[in-house]
Amino acid sequence: MLMRMNIRQAADYLNLPVQTLQRWIAQGFLPAPAGASLAPSFEKDWLTNWAKSKNLSVGAGAKESVPKATPARSLVQALERGGVFTDVQGDTVDEALAQAAVLSPVPRDHLTEFTRQLLDRERLCSTGQGKGVAIPHARRPIEDTGVEASITTCFLNTPLDFKAIDGKPVSTLFLLISPSVDVHLHLLSRLAFCLRDNSFVDFLSKKPLPVDLLAMAGEFEAKVAEAGL
Amino acid sequence: MTENPITGMARRLFILRHEKVALVIAGVLVGCCSGVAAALLSSAIEHLSELCSHAKQYWWVFILPGLGAALSSLFLNKIVREGAGHGVPELIYSVSRRGGLLRFRSSFSRLISSCLTIGAGGSAGPEAPVVMSGSAIGSNIAQKLGFPARHRITLVGCGAAAAIASIFNAPIAGIVFTLEVVLGEWTSINVIPIGVAAVAGTHVGRLLQGNSIRFTHAHFNPGTWDIAAAFGLALATALVSVALSRMIRHSGKIWAKLPSSPAGRALLGGTCVGLIGLGVPQVLGEGYGQVYSLIHGQYSPGLLLLCALLALKMLATSLTLGSGGSGGIFAPGLVVGSFTGVAYFRLLDLLFGVNHLAPEGCYALLGMAGIIGGMLQAPLTGLFLVVDITSGYEVILPLIVVSLVSSSVCRYFESDSFYLKDLKAAGGLIRPGTDERVLEDLQVSEVLEKDVSHLHNHMSLADLVAQIKTSHRNHFPVLEQETGNFLGMIDLAKVRPYLFSRELYGAVLVVDIMDPYPPAVSPEERLTDVLELMDRIQAFSLPVVSGARFLGMVSKGTLLDHYRRELIVQTTY
Amino acid sequence: MVNSLLHVFRNNAFGRETFLQSLYFCKKMGFSLRVYIPRHSKFLMYFENEVTQVDLDQSYLTDPNTAQEHVEALAKEAGLPVDFLIPRDFTASTLPDIPTTFECMCCPRSMSDKTSRIGLGYVGPRVRKIAVAAPFPVLVTSMCYKPWNSIAVFFGGSTNAFKALSLGLALSKRAGMPLDLFTLEENSVNREILDKLIFEREMTETVEKGVRNWHVLKSDKMENCLYEVPSDALTVLGAYGHGVIREALFGSNMEIIQSQIVNNMVIVGPKCRVF
Structure with a gap:
């Protein structure tokens, strides 16, 4: 069946203002098929061909597909996906990071590469946030592996010197894995919001159970939503 | 229906x-x-x-x-x-x-x-x-x-x-x-x-x-010397065409100052022409009779008289057209051209003798092409017109020389042709295939970006910061909450220093930091002017304001998008 | 988008009445006002497929300086900002081009004739041409300033009548005034058929909501039933009636209407784009 469009629909289809189409008809650049110039109607196929011959992009809704709602944008879900581990071994920063990487949900065949990237990033600049917390992450998001965003929480056995800003030894790692930059920034900002609050830091130092941690993070995330961040 | x-x-x-x-x-x-x-x-x-x-x-x-x-x-x-x-x-x-x-x-x-x-x-x-x-x-x-x-x-x-x-x-x-x-x-x-x-x-x-060639003539066989002489003639015709163009234009300006009705002016102007005509009837009318006898070499008056006739014809033409008579410059141009051509020939004769040159009728043809090519700055028109009306294909070589050189020399004196000068000054000339052509067709309303989030006059800096987070733009219009009237613009680049001082968030209102008189364009503005304004003040986007209403933004990026699309649509067949 | 109305100001007492009408329209409908004070005895309007020259009566040109003062004073009294239109383009040195990008234009019944010739039943040829060619509706004013409090739409079911109906609905919504529909019952026009046509255009609900009364006039002659039209109504009519197409006339019923009623009329031409 042939689909017919009026000028408004045609303009939407071509992502152009209606005035532009009206003008093109009046000037003769767009031959308006059958009927008075007042209410032209277009066949979809014909219009598509015409648009192609003029190098115009077609298809309504091309703009809408851009912002994809990713479920992993929630901090709680990311924490849940990453898992919470206590008594993580490691005498040096490198060892601790390698251990954390093993515990994280990174696909096994990417593990070596991912660990190397983690260490590279750590060497570039410390990920220690102060207050005994570090948020190690790889410099480039791992896009092609299809992983979802996750945060692996590791409570270290022995606090390590991450050369953090405040010089305190780090006892908690949040290993952040994200598929894209904006998800990365989003999760990082939420995490930072939590860490700004001293009660959360105190709570961390008690090495809480996974369930309690998630509940606490949930509370904070609700606050963030209120603040409109 | x-x-x-x-x-x-x-x-x-x-x-x-x-x-x-x-x-x-x-x-x-x-x-x-x-x-x-x-x-x-x-x-x-x-x-x-x-x-x-x-x-x-x-x-x-x-x-x-x-x-x-x-x-x-x-x-x-x-x-x-x-x-x-x-x-x-x-x-x-x-x-x-x-x-x-x-x-x-x-x-x-x-x-x-x-x-x-x-x-x-x-x-x-x-x-x-x-x-x-x-x-x-x-x-x-x-x-x-x-x-x-x-x-x-x-x-x-x-x-x-x-x-x-x-x-x-x-x-x-x-x-x-x-x-x-x-x-x-x-x-x-x-x-x-x-x-x-x-x-x-x-x-x-x-x-x-009836099918009659207007000015049939005997055969001319122009040679090398004629082509050389054509360059000189081209200069002469160029000067004469510039003079004629300017005379007509100035005469128009002078007549316009006369405190009289248009018909009175025309009466006076026409009578002056009539008076000239009493002494020299050759200047009256379209004057094709003169052209005919000039081409046939039957024109007896000597060089000085020819020059006088030339000047009088130019005067009569500028009087007629300047005072409000109705008519064009083609016919007077042809007459003046043939006078110029023959006068030039006689001058050459006087100086060097003309044994090697074609007869003077040939120069009348060349002169016509030179004047038309020069006044209209359209060399091909002058060339083909003369070829057509005289079936003078054998003189094509010097014809080409005269019309081309004459029109390029004219361009040196007058930036635009007789027809186009005033038009161009008033901005009425837009040739196809130019940048202006494309911009002329596009309207501000077509390139308008309406997805702009706006602020109200009661909002504080904190509200602005919140807006910035959700918007992908750098410009925020401030509207009056009650009436929706446009008050001013906030440009992120200008308020950036305050954005990070949290202590100001509640204390500063957006109306304190906005630009109350931002450069803005109206929806009727031509896009050439909009772009010119953007270039002058180095802006990438401008608010569109109609009266007191804010309509949206125009930005260079969107404009270029539409421009390119327009160009493609207009130039592919 | 802001809608604007073009008014060509005639600097005499008659012109003042016309201008007051424009001011009232703009105020009620929230239009912005563009005023052209003529400096030349004629102007051109370039429409999509036509060009119309309007030769103005001499009274338009009397003393342009006081004209500006008059306009400003009247607009100030009405509390409206006024934007003067200064033509930018000239076809010839004495022939300005007036843009046609407005949403409405206000015309007296004639712009080319002396005020003494203007009367009921007479609409000047230029005003007709503008109404037929323009992409906007034309407000044809009454002899003297006559505010209105309701809107009356003449509706006979033609394409243009539908445009008039949509315009009437839009105007009544903007101004918050009630809308009355008037239909003259003829062979091919009655309530049922019209209801069906309205249903086909998916306008049933809007019409039911927006229309206060639908008067179906039953009479052999249009003339006899125009008494029903309220005195304080702004009438909206399509420039073509049902059937006959004649360039010079608006359609027979419309001619009768415009010769019988003194109300202000909004004429919706065939090229009109309803906003």
């Missing part, structure tokens, strides 16, 4: 499915009508001047050109209420800015007025009025048949081409004049209907008036 059935049928049958065929058919129609108009004017002028020649024995004969001009001015101003001028600039304006829309009254008004002016003895040409009429016929036929603007312009060109073709019996000159002067564009779409129309116009003219 609302559309005329004939129009509707034409649209459906031809214009959409077979637009090229439809154009050619309409072109023939326009060509015939235009050819008839030209033939009518030609014979009307002939009859009127014959009638006037009976008055030769009376003493009051000198007042005749004045009467004719006054009548024609009255006719134009009071009866058909046309604007001033001989029409070609108006035609070019319509083609370049208004999609070739011309009024119906233009299709006959100038025929009658120029007939009165020229028939009574005013020194002007019937060609420009015929071009105007032919084009108006073309435009009105296109309007009736419902052709879109692009094809309407082509049909206007058809009318112009047929008019020139018919009145001069010169089809090629008609085509070339239209493409070079009127349309300024040569595309595969427009050249075919215009060519067909020129053929139709010429043939109609021949049927009505």
Whole structure:
């Protein structure tokens, strides 16, 4: 069946203002098929061909597909996906990071590469946030592996010197894995919001159970939503 | 239901499915009508001047050109209420800015007025009025048949081409004049209907008036020396054409200062011409008789007298046209050209002797091409016109030299041709295929970005920061909450320092930090002006404000997007 | 988008009445006002497929300087900002081009004739041409200033009548005034058919909501039933009646209406784009 469009629909289809189409008809650049110039109607196929011959992009809704709602944008879900581990071994920063990487949900065949990237990033600049917390992450998001965003929480056995800003030894790692930059920034900002609050830091130092941690993070995330961040 | 059935049928049958065929058919129609108009004017002028020649024995004969001009001015101003001028600039304006829309009254008004002016003895040409009429016929036929603007312009060109073709019996000159002067564009779409129309116009003219080459002549065989001499002649014609253009323009300005009605001015101007004509009747009328005898070498007066005649003809022409008589510059240009050519030849004769040169008639031809090429700054028009009206193909080599050199020398003195100078100064000339053309078609409302989040005057800096987080823009309009009136703009680049001082968040209102008088554009502004403003103040986007209402933003990025799309749509066939 | 109305100011007592009408319209409908004070005896309007020259009566040109003062004073009294239109383009030196990008234009019944010639039943040829060619509706004013409090739409079911109906609905919504529909019952026009047509255009609900009364006039002659039209109504009519197409006339019923009633009329031409 042939689909017919009026000028408004045609303009939407071509992502152009209606005035532009009206003008093109009046000037003769767009031959308006059958009927008075007042209410032209277009066949979809014909219009598509015409648009192609003029190098115009077609298809309504091309703009809408851009912002994809990713479920992993929630901090709680990311924490849940990453898992919470206590008594993580490691005498040096490198060892601790390698251990954390093993515990994280990174696909096994990417593990070596991912660990190397983690260490590279750590060497570039410390990920220690102060207050005994570090948020190690790889410099480039791992896009092609299809992983979802996750945060692996590791409570270290022995606090390590991450050369953090405040010089305190780090006892908690949040290993952040994200598929894209904006998800990365989003999760990082939420995490930072939590860490700004001293009660959360105190709570961390008690090495809480996974369930309690998630509940606490949930509370904070609700606050963030209120603040409109 | 609302559309005329004939129009509707034409649209459906031809214009959409077979637009090229439809154009050619309409072109023939326009060509015939235009050819008839030209033939009518030609014979009307002939009859009127014959009638006037009976008055030769009376003493009051000198007042005749004045009467004719006054009548024609009255006719134009009071009866058909046309604007001033001989029409070609108006035609070019319509083609370049208004999609070739011309009024119906233009299709006959100038025929009658120029007939009165020229028939009574005013020194002007019937060609420009015929071009105007032919084009108006073309435009009105296109309007009736419902052709879109692009094809309407082509049909206007058809009318112009047929008019020139018919009145001069010169089809090629008609085509070339239209493409070079009127349309300024040569595309595969427009050249075919215009060519067909020129053929139709010429043939109609021949049927009505007989097929006669206007200025037949003996054979000339120009040689090497003639080509060399042509360079000198080109310089001479260039100077004369610049002088003639300026004389006509200045005379127009001087006459306009005279405290009198237009008809009074025309009467006075025409009478002055009549007085000149008492002593030197050669300057009256279109003057093709002079051209004929000059080409045939039958013109006896000597060099000095020739120069005097040349000057008087130029004076008479500028008096006639400047004071408000109706007519064109083609015919006077041809007469002046042939005088110049012959005068130049006699000067050469005086200085060096002319044993090696072609006869002086040949130089009359060259002079004509030089003046037309120079005044219109259209070398091809001058060239083909002379070839056509004299069937003088054997002098083509020096002709090319004269018309090309003359028009380039003229360009050195006058930036634009006689027709275009005022038009360009008023911004009325936009040639196809230029940057301006594309920007002219686009409207501000088409490139308007409406997805702009706005702020209210009660909002604080904290609200602004919150807005920034969700918006992808750098500019925020501030509106009055109660009325929605536009108050000012906030440009992120300018308020950046305050954004990070949290202590200011509650204390500073957006109205404190906005720019209350931002540079803004109105929705009617031309995009050329908008872009010029953007360049001048180095802005990438500007608010669009109508009265006190904020409508949206225009930005260079979006503009370029639309510009490119427009260019593609307009230039692919 | 802001809608604007073009008014060509005639600097005499008659012109003042016309201008007051424009001011009232703009105020009620929230239009912005553009005023052209003529400096030349004629102007051109380039429409999509036509060009119209309007030759103004001499009274338009009397003393342009006081004209500006008059306009400003009247607009100030009405509390409206006024934006003067200064033509930018000229077809010939004495022939300005007036843009056609407005949403409405206000015309007296004639612009080319002396005020003494203007009367009922006479609409000047230029005003007709503008109404037929324009992409906007034309407000044809009454002889003297006559405010209105309701809107009356003449509706006969034609394409243009539908445009008039949509315009009437839009105007009544903007101004918050009630809308009355008037239909003359003829062979092919009655309530049922019209209801069906309205349903086909998916306008049933809007019409039911927006229309206060639908008067179906039953009479052989249009003339006899125009008494029903309220005195304080702004009438909206399509420029073509049902059937006959004639360029010079608005359609027979419309001619009768415009010769019988003194109300202000909004004429919706065939090329009109309803905002």
